Amino acid sequence: DIDTALDASQVGDYNITFTATDSNNNQTTGTVTIHIVDTTAPEDPIVQPVTSQDTEIKGQTEANVSVLLFDAEENLLQTTTSDQDGNFSFTIEKQQPGTIFYLQAIDEYDNKSQQVKTVVIDASTPTCGSAAQTYQPEQEQFQGEFCEQGALSQTPTFPEPNQTTTWQCQNEINQTVDCAATRLATPTPDPTPEPTPEPISKPEPEKKLKACTFDKVTNITPNSVTLKTTVDKSYKKDKLTFRIEQINQQTNQKEIKKIKATPNKKGEVTLVINQLNPDTQYKLKLSYLDKKYHPCKKDKTVTTKKTTTNFLPALTKTEEVTEEVSEETPPSKEEPAPEPIATVKETTPLQTNLTAPIQEKKESRTFPLEKIATLVNSKAKAILPLGIATGFLATILPFLATTPLATKDLFTLPVIGIFNRRRKQNSWGVVFEQETKQPLQNISISLINEDGKKIATTYSDQQGRYGFLPEPGKYTIQIDNPHFSINAIEQDELYGDTYSKQVITVGDEPITLNISLTPLKQSWIEHASQQINKEQTILYKSRQFLFTFIYYLGFLWTIIATILYPSKLNIILLILYSLFFLYDRIIKKKNYxxxxxxxxxxxxxxxxxxxxxxxxxxxxxxxxxxxxxxxxxxxxxxxxxxxxxxxxxxxxxxxxxxxxxxxxxxxxxxxx
The missing domain is CATH 2.60.40.10 (Immunoglobulins)
Structure with a gap:
């Protein structure tokens, strides 16, 4: 037995020479080479904060190691090497806030650090929102958002009259902007008696009280009306506050509503009043705010429409109606003038037949269709966009579901469309799967020298490409992936020269041999069989049938709706359905x-x-x-x-x- 000691903390190759002597003094000498390798993972990268305005990712890790940059799906984006002080950097484009990157360090012995996550933070300059404005004394709450860009540091309180409230908007890198809202002082009433009116010939009163005329009432429905008024042209592009006093003539109940609107170049303004009662007479008085409220000429009296049982508006034939609203002149003090009632033309005979039962039971509260009709009519504007979107989606989905690219394979092998790749010499090699001919990404490829030392490691990109530019010498290639093995073939009918586990002699040219791999855990036959069996399941076939069923059901419903009620919307939907049907059955041709x-x-x-x-x-x-x-x-x-x-x-x-x-x-x- 030979017993000796080596310092295992010193990485490198060591030669141990020993001499053996027997009892007859015969001697022999031998040498043993011992390789001590580093098995300690490099330090985790320390990444500096990355903002939405940065074009570099900087950090620090162990010196002279490879640093890999991945996206949120862990796809390799870039590779670099830290300098002697451990500093590294990547050049990137400006990213959206919330973008995720992962970084990992790998030393020359393929020891890997933990992946470090970094998230792009928002560096947009904070700006004040529309709440930073000047408010009238009668206003009691903020209008609009506090911050258009950035976050609100602390919720402010609404200012008292003749006071100002401030707040700050702040972004993720602690940049701030000061915002303020001011509320005007309450005007002091004039204790002096009302002055004697000036002669008509003098223009001063006209300038103080600008003209406003309540023109007409249109678009009368059971729950809303539209008011048309005209103000002085000097108010154009100014946002005015209008005060509407509506008096229920049956109950004599008064309700005040305020609406903000901007006149056009002619001084015309359109106002909409909602939440009215059906079949009810209202007296409407209109005034506008210019330091104080000034009445508009010509008050109006209008009667809202009755509700009908038309809970399917698209299936009821109606005619365009004209509202005739009487104008009201101020009554004399001796005798009040009667208030005229707005007259509205009723519906067509088709609607009359539908509404006849309700007219006979006008006082009954047990007929439920009136409530349904009122609910549907009040929500018609919200339902219309949803109906259009649903019909269009039902038309498009069957075509999307039947396209050749509608389903992705388990191995991410969208092989349709691979063409015109002629055999030629590239300045890179390609790592590909032997049977399917598909490029493989994120495969670790190492270059081994004659001494068995790993001198370089790289990863294949999204197209399977890789390459080495080593010093002249002899090398072999090693794949560090437990799911694949190298095929020892020299030629492939598509990719040309391939690496066959032979020793590669390198001069000044790069190593660009293609590498053919075979999967170890699941073959392409197993993968294909699984995919074919999946497409034979009841769930898969039901999904295809469901899209087709939705398409034809929508087509049939559009035909029926257009026959019963040929509105512009129904006609447009029917034309779209017809065009798609002709395209699918006659024009469309199979392109594979x-x-x-x-x-x-x-x-x-x-x-x-x-x-x-x-x-x-x-x-x-x-x-x-x-x-x-x-x-x-x-x-x-x-x-x-x-x-x-x-x-x-x-x-x-x-x-x-x-x-x-x-x-x-x-x-x-x-x-x-």
Missing amino acids: GTIKQQDNSPVPFILLSLTNPQTNQREAFAVTDTRGRYYLLANNGDYNLSLSGKLLDGDTIKETTSVNINKGLLKEDWEV
């Missing part, structure tokens, strides 16, 4: 081909190659997906088409035929 067996089962991952018959050079290729579909583009002309691969039962197929492409696309269906 399929390969199936005689029992109509799909053949996944079959290679289709188009070869020029004169030059015998491959022009384009594609690989079928798990449903046997392919998509192959090529120039017009005659080609030799070869099909090669394995069936799910393990049998190998290889067939060749002649094809002619005249529209730049091969989409024929083949049976093997």
Whole structure:
């Protein structure tokens, strides 16, 4: 036995020479090389805060180690190396607040630190909201948001008359902005007696009291009316406060409402009053605020409409009605003038027939349809956008569900559309799966020198690409992934030269050999079988049937609604449905081909190659997906088409035929 001691904290290669002597004084000498490697993970990266205005991610970790940057889905974005002081940085574009990145350090012995999460914080300059304004004495609460950008530091209290309240808006990097709201002082009443009116010829009274006319009442419904008024043109683009006094003529109950509105260039203003009672007469008085409230000329009296049983408005035929509202002149002091009642033209005979039972039972409170009609009519404006969105969604969903790209494969193998990749020498290598020919991302690839030391490690990108530029010498490649193993093949029919576990002699050129891998846990046959079985389940088929059912149900309902009530909305929906139906049944053409067996089962991952018959050079290729579909583009002309691969039962197929492409696309269906 030989007993010696080495300092295991010193990483490196050590040669131990020993001499053995027997009883006859015979001697022999031997040397043993011992490799001491580092198994300690590098320090976790310490990342400086990243704001939405930064274009760099900076931090610190152990010196001279690789630092990897991942996105929120842990896809590798960039790789860099820390300097001798452990500092590192990545260049990025400006990110939205809340964007997530992960960073990880890896030393030369492939020891990995923990992944460190960093979140982009909001650095937008804080700004005050619309609540920072000047308020009238009669206003009692804030209007609008306190902060348009940033967060409110503390909720302020509404200012008293002739006072100002302040608050601060702050962003995530503690930048602040001061905001203020001021409330005007309450005007002091004039104790002097009312002055004698000036002669009409003098313009001063007209300037003090600008004209306002209550023009008319329109759009009368059971629960709302629209008021049209005109003010002086000098008020254009000014936001005025209007005071509406509505008096219920049946109960003599008075209610005051205030509405803010901005006149147009002509001084015209439109006001809408809601929450009125059906079939009720109201007297309306209008005034506007300019330091104090000034009445508008010509008060109005209007009667709201009766409710009907029309709880399906789209199925009831109506006519456009005209509201005639009488204008009211001020009554004399001796005798009050009677108030005229607004007359409204009633509905068409179709509506009259529907409303007749209600007119006979006007005093009855047991008929429930009146309440339903009132509820639906009051919510019609909210239901209309929802109905339009639902009809359009029911039209679009069946088409989205039946497109070739509607379902993603388990292995993320959207092989439809892979074409025109000719064999050529690239300045990088590609890591790919042998059977499906798909590039593999985030595969750890290490370069080993003649002494068995790992001198460099990299990761394949989203297209499976990688590359090394080492010093001249001899090297081998190692894959650090427990789910794949390297295939020892020298040539691949699509990718060309591949790494076959041989020793690579490197001069001044980079290492760009393609690497073919085979999955160890699940083969492509198992994956394809699982996908095919999934598409045969009742749940999958029910989903396809549900989309189709919704489409035709919406189509049928639109036809019925348009016949009973040919409104513009129903006609537009019917035209859209008809166009989609014509496109799906007549115009739409299948833009992909399929390969199936005689029992109509799909053949996944079959290679289709188009070869020029004169030059015998491959022009384009594609690989079928798990449903046997392919998509192959090529120039017009005659080609030799070869099909090669394995069936799910393990049998190998290889067939060749002649094809002619005249529209730049091969989409024929083949049976093997």
